[in-house]
Amino acid sequence: MNPPEAARSYYAAIDEDRYDDLADLLAAEFVHQRPDRTFEGRETFVAFMRDDRPRTDTTHELDGVYVAENENDPTRGGEVAVRGRLLDADDDRxxxxVDVHTVEIGSVVRIRTYTD
Known part of the structure; x- marks a missing residue:
């Protein structure tokens, strides 16, 4: 899976409550840095998304996917910046x-999130 596909699959797995697919997509050493907290480890992050996140009635509306692939071998990995909006069940913003995904050999290794 190339980096843009991995990034899009990440949001689809969360929005569709496919936590096994989410776990399969993330590297064991996955780290997600957000403005409010940092998650370290695939199991910690998946457990939070499945059991503890404050809102589960949300969807990610993606406005743009920007790729900076590994110049030596773009099939092995790279970085993807995704610009979008988190919407509630009524499609209100x-x-x-902006999430910057680091992808290595088809697995998401790191995400750094910037919010407005």
Missing amino acids: LFAF
Whole structure:
């Protein structure tokens, strides 16, 4: 899976509550840095998304995917910046975001989130 596909699959897995697919997509050493907290480890992050996140009735509306692939071998990995909005169940905007995904050999290793 190339980096843009991995990034899009990440949001689809969360929005569709496919936590096994989410776990399969993330590297064991996955780290997600957000403005409010940092998650370290695939199991910690998946457990939070499945059991503890405050809102589960949300969807990610993606406005743009920007690729900076590994110049030596773009099939092995790279970085992807995703610009979008998190929407509630009524399609009202909760906040805008930019996520920078680091992908290595088809697995998401790190995400750094920036919000407005």
